[in-house]
Amino acid sequence: MRRGTSKAAAVAATVLPIALLAGCGGGDAPVSGAAPSTVAGVGTVTVAPDGVQEVTLQTQDDYVFTPDHFSVAPGKVRLTVVNVATQATHNFDFTPDAGPAPIDASIPLLAPGERKTIDFDVETAGDYPFQCSFHVQLGQVGTMTVRS
Numbered sequence: 001m002r003r004g005t006s007k008a009a010a011v012a013a014t015v016l017p018i019a020l021l022a023g024c025g026g027g028d029a030p031v032s033g034a035a036p037s038t039v040a041g042v043g044t045v046t047v048a049p050d051g052v053q054e055v056t057l058q059t060q061d062d063y064v065f066t067p068d069h070f071s072v073a074p075g076k077v078r079l080t081v082v083n084v085a086t087q088a089t090h091n092f093d094f095t096p097d098a099g100p101a102p103i104d105a106s107i108p109l110l111a112p113g114e115r116k117t118i119d120f121d122v123e124t125a126g127d128y129p130f131q132c133s134f135h136v137q138l139g140q141v142g143t144m145t146v147r148s
Contacts (some may be wrong), residue, residue, distance in 0.1 A: 038058055038066055039056065039058050039082050039084065041056055042056050042057065042058045042066055042067070042082070043055065043056070043057070043066065043067040043070060044056075045070060045071065045072055048078065051075075051076070052075075052076040052077065052078045052119070053072045053073065053075060053076065053077050053078065054077075054078045054079075054080070055070050055072070055077070055078075055079055055080070056079075056080040056081075056082060057070075057079065057080070057081045057082070057092075057142075058081070058082045058083075058084055059081060059082070059083050059084070059085065059088075059090045059092075059110070059132065059140070060083070060084045060085045060088070061085040061086060061087055061088045063088070063132070063135045063138040063139065063140040064139070064140060065081075065130070065132070065140065065141075065142040067142070068141070068142035068143070069142055069143050069144075069145070070142075070144055070145070071144070071145040071146075071147055072122065072144065072145075072146055072147070073146070073147050074122060074123045074124075074125065074146055074147075074148075075121065075122070075123075076119065076120075076121055077119070077120055077121070077122060078117060078118075078119050079092075079105075079117065079118050079119075079120070080115060080116070080117040081107055081110055081115070081116060081117075082114075082115045083110045083111065083112055083113065083114050083115070084112075084113070085112045085113075086112055087112060088112065088135075089109065089110065089111050089112065089134070090110045090132045090134060090135065090140070091106070091107055091108055091109055091110055091132055091133055091134055092106060092107040092110065092118075092130060092131075092132060093106035093107070093108075093130065093131060093133060094106070094128055094129065094130050094131075094144075095128075095129040095130060095131050095141070098128075098129045099126060099127065099128035099129060100124040100125070100126035100127075100128070100146075101122070101123070101124040101126075103120050103122065103128060104120070105118040105119065105120035106118065122144075122146045123146075124146065125146050125147060125148035126145070126146060127143050127144070127145050127146075128143065128144045128145075128146065129141060129142070129143050130142050130143065130144060
């Protein structure tokens with residue numbers, strides 16, 4: 001009986017730390033279940049009555065931007081990001097030193113269920129990478145193209 005007890009203790013000593021580590025992560029694992037539906041108008045670039053180009057992106061618990069690419073003409077842009085996630089907090093910024101010209105506009109924090117809007121000007125044509133800096137390592141990136 002004593003021999004069985006020491007085996008059980010050895011298994012518990014091995015399995016318990018692994019089980020505890022598996023529980024860590026702060027909600028970074030994708031949530032299973034049905035994907036959220038896309039908010040109406042997401043990804044469509046329109047021109048507001050004030051002449052500003054408007055586009056809405058969506059993010060959710062699966063660490064992607066929808067869409068992950070959009071195009072605008074040079075000029076003023078109003079970008080809205082909607083976080084339809086139930087658990088994941090995101091942000092939005094243009095990847096530092098990666099586009100043809102710097103864009104300082106960003107959304108530092110976007111909690112589940114939040115919607116935030118930023119305005120900025122773009123004049124230089126080219127591709128401007130953007131990211132959720134919290135989840136860039138998981139591939140939450142995209143590109144805004146400014147047409148010439």
